[in-house]
Amino acid sequence: MCCSHSYGFLTSKTEPLAALFTTVPALSSQNRPDPVAKVSFPVNPTPPQGLKTRVGYRVGSGNGSVFTRAAVQDVVSVAEESCFYDLLGIPKTGTQLEIKQAYKQLARKYHPDVSPPDRVEEYTQRFLRVQEAYEILSDPNRRALYDRDMAKGLHFARRRYQNYDEDMEDKSQWKSRWQNQVSELKRRSNYKDSGNMSWGARMRRQQNESSS
Amino acid sequence: MAAEPAYFVASDSETSGEEKSSFPIKDVAIGIDLGTSQCSVAFWNGSQLELIRNTRNQKLLRSFVTFKNETPSGGVSNQLAHEYEMLTGATIFNMKRLVGRLDTDPVVHASKNLPFLVQSLNIGVRPFIAALVNNMWRSTTPEEVLAIFLVELRALAEVHLKRPVTNVVLTIPVSFSRFQLSRIERACAMAGLHVLRLMPEPTAVALLYAQQQQQISQESTGGGNEKNALIFNMGAGYCDVAVTATAGGVSQIKALAGATIGGEDILQNMMHHLVPDMDNLFSSHGIEEIRTFGLLRVATQDAIHKLSFQESVQIDVDLGNGTKICKILDRNEFELVNLKVFEKCESLVWRCLHDAKVELEDLDDVILVGGCSYIPKIRSIVTSICKKDIYPGMNPMEAAVRGAALEGAVASGINDPSGSLDLLTIQATPLSIGIRADGISFIPVVHQNTAIPTRREVFFTTVHDNQTEALIIVYEGDEKVAEMNHLLGYFKITGIPPAPKGVPEITVCMDIDASNVLRVFAGIVMPGAQQPAGPFMEVRMPTVDDGHGWCAEALEKNYGTSKDLVTLQRKIQQ
CATH class of the missing domain: 2.60.34.10 (Substrate Binding Domain Of DNAk; Chain A, domain 1)
Structure with missing residues (x-):
């Protein structure tokens, strides 16, 4: 493994520019049994206003980049090694099969259900990173984008990879098939529904009766 | 159970789950499949999975609680002389369909013709439910009924294992909201049980499948390839679908889909089909109506079961109020009456495949479990979508509880020298x-x-x-x-x-x-x-x-x- 720190990566699918950061209110972070939230942060001693802020940045947002500044130097030092391929321990030419196998092997090691009880927190953070790497590299479109950025040395930015596919092309094939199915079902039910009252219709009738 | 209180309330705190991770794991968690109509308990006995039988040698226990005088008793210890006994108004069942639902919920409204009392005022609160005890409607709650039943299950397990049991892995429907999950946790807390995991039913089956696949790949040379499986589970109350990608003992849940639809809906549809004005006939909920309803329900249930194995069935029942039903029912008619239910099942399968982004040709196995998986139409729906025969290695009635017990052993940190517990489920959010x-x-x-x-x-x-x-x-x-x-x-x-x-x-x-x-x-x-x-x-x-x-x-x-x-x-x- 190339990363020696435990990082809380916070990623978002709807946020166009994926961010990574961890915030934990200082007050409640002491007695919490939850392994994810009780991360101990190696950098940045508790800042004022009761918030521990660490590791995280966004690219391309002009404002609100408090997490960026808090963490830049730290991220850069680690990021040089921690590309997703290194994280999964596979070559950059790795096949989908290798990616899947690496993901499952690392999950067996770092998933909180199976990690050693005294290292659950650290391993959970690693699992979240492995999960992110897997999600991006197992998607050919996002992987291509990531590879392109990595060639330019931009891959630390982690832009867009998280939500790249959501409304875009890779769903379209499935979507049309799915929609065909639905319209077929509708057509059939209209055709056959004439005689018997449907379950849904009866529900509605019952509800009307009982509320009147 | 005798005269001592049937259950005790351990915690009424909304944050009772806070103990989750700090709770010391003393004992290996047992698995409980808390079904709408049937329950079962399984555990890892050190080398394999084992289902617990009650004193009458039953592995599948009816989910109900009968209120008599001051001592309620559930389906674990209680022997029913006949099915009708469950339908006298004194017995509460279908708790899993009612728990955590508001009185505005259509599923609650559909429960109003059950023999016990379900009242709803349509004001967005918990429905009022009551059992007929000594000719009086005695109020209770779904959580309380579940807790009484869970206490019996716990006692059964403790007698069998000869140790105290606190940690459990429970299976739950995919479509349960987090609010409903919190109600299940509450019922467990009332029964003195600590919930280690709540597992969507098909994901429990997926874990059992992962174990089976791992054993196969260890025996054969090579192997280790990822296998995609679709799991379809339909019981009395709920229908769930999952797609899992399995390799090396790791079951990665790719997608989940579920709905409140099950054998109970099929039964209600058939009863309405046989007695179209059923809702009006039973609306007064008098003793006579309850008896009539019981007769109809048992006869219809019986006919539905028979239709799984024969093409047509003769229904002959005297409801005692001047109404006699004498009718031959065939599969076509049955399938037509339940068209909506089957279409819903079909759409759940499609949605789950779509969300998992797994192509049909990449599907290796199709697994059918749950009581409704015996219905020929259900089998044909799933197999015709997936273009695959049904995976033979799963017991439809035991797979979920076995999977829950496996998770219980894995999450309790148990290792097995043979490697048969080197397993992991990567769960996904159903909603x-x-x-x-x-x-x-x-x-x-x-x-x-x-x-x-x-x-x-x-x-x-x-x-x-x-x-x-x-x-x-x-x-x-x-x-x-x-x-x-x-x-x-x-x-x-x-x-x-x-x-x-x-x-x-x-x-x-x-x-x-x-x-x-x-x-x-x-x-x-x-x-x-x-x-x-x-x-x-x-x-x-x-x-x-x-x-x-x-x-x-x-x-x-x-x-x-x-x-x-x-x-x-x-x-x-x-």
Whole structure:
């Protein structure tokens, strides 16, 4: 493994520019049994206003980049090694099969259900990173984008990879098939529904009766 | 059980789940499949899985509790002389269809013709349910009934294992909201049980499948390739579908889909088909009506069971009120009457395949479990979609509880020298979780079918100039309109520094840990600021209680749009 720190990566699918950061209110972070939230942060001693802020940045947002500044130097030092391929321990030419196998092997090691009880927190953070790497590299479109950025040395930015596919092309094939199915079902039910009252219709009738 | 209290209440705290991770694991968790009509208990005996039998040598126990005098007794210890005994009004069953539902829920309304009393006032609170004891309707709650039943299950397991049992892995329907899960946890707490995991039923089956596949690949040379399986589970109350990708003992849940639809709906449809004005006949809920209803229900249930194995069935029942039903029913008619149910099943399978992004040709196995998997139409629906024969290695009635017991052993940290416990389930969120924003829209923060544990965040901003407060209203579901989803809770962010609308940045972050505990974080960041404006909030969800039906409406009435948020649109820089 190339990363020696435990990082809380916070990623978002709807946020166009994926961010990574961890915030934990200082007050409640002491007695919490939850392994994810009780991360101990190696950098940045508790800042004022009761918030521990660490590791995280966004690219391309002009404002609100408090997490960026808090963490830049730290991220850069680690990021040089921690590309997703290194994280999964596979070559950059790795096949989908290798990616899947690496993901499952690392999950067996770092998933909180199976990690050693005294290292659950650290391993959970690693699992979240492995999960992110897997999600991006197992998607050919996002992987291509990531590879392109990595060639330019931009891959630390982690832009867009998280939500790249959501409304875009890779769903379209499935979507049309799915929609065909639905319209077929509708057509059939209209055709056959004439005689018997449907379950849904009866529900509605019952509800009307009982509320009147 | 005798004269001592049937159950004790261990904790009434909404935060009882807080013990989850700190709870010392003393004993290997047992698996419980808490079904709508049947329950079973299994455990890892050190070398393999074993189902516990009751004193009458039964592995599948009927899920019901009968109230007589002051001593309720459930289906674990109680022997029914005949099915009719369950239908006298003194017995509560179908708890799993009622637990955690409001009295405005169609599923609650559909339960009104059950022999016990289900009353709803349509005001968004818990429905009133009662059992007929000594000619009086004695009130109870679904949680209480479940707790009484769980106490019996626990006693059975303790006698069998000769040790105290506290840790359990319970299977639950995919479509359960987090509020419903909290009700199940409450019932367990009332029964003195600690929930180690709540496992969607098909994911328990997926874990058992992962174990089987691992054993096969160890025996054969090579192997280790990923296998995709579709799991279809349909019992009396719920239908669930999952797609899992399995390799090396790891079951990765790719997608989940579920609905409140099951054998009970099929039964209700058939009863309405045989006696079209059934709802009017039984609306008064008198002793005679209950008896008549019992006769009809047993005869219909019997006919449905027979239709799984024969083409047609003769129904001959005297309802005793001058109505006699004498009819030959065939499969075609049965399938036509239940068309909607079957179509719903079909659409769930399609949706799950779609969400999993697994192509049909990449599907290696199709697994059918649950009582309804014996219905020929169900089998043909699933096999014709998947173009595959049904995987032969699963016992439809035992797979879920065996999977739960496996998870119990794995999550309790048990190792097996043979490697048969080198297993893992990577669970996924069955429903999206998000907040109300952009008007009345539901904006997901954690999307459906996200692998857990997970942490996701979305940024929002204010809608008014100098807006100082914002309401975070958290919902779970997949409807575009926030209010159509399950409300999980709400809280207020205060102290937003005065600024034009659209400037303050409100971060909403959701964290789900491996025990499926949801925490919502929210805070304010002003542009250019080095630090957040004030402490972040951390709220464990769900926070709502039973009377939450109109909460969202009350918030709307009191606050209008004054504390609204919109999603923060970011400029994408290339």
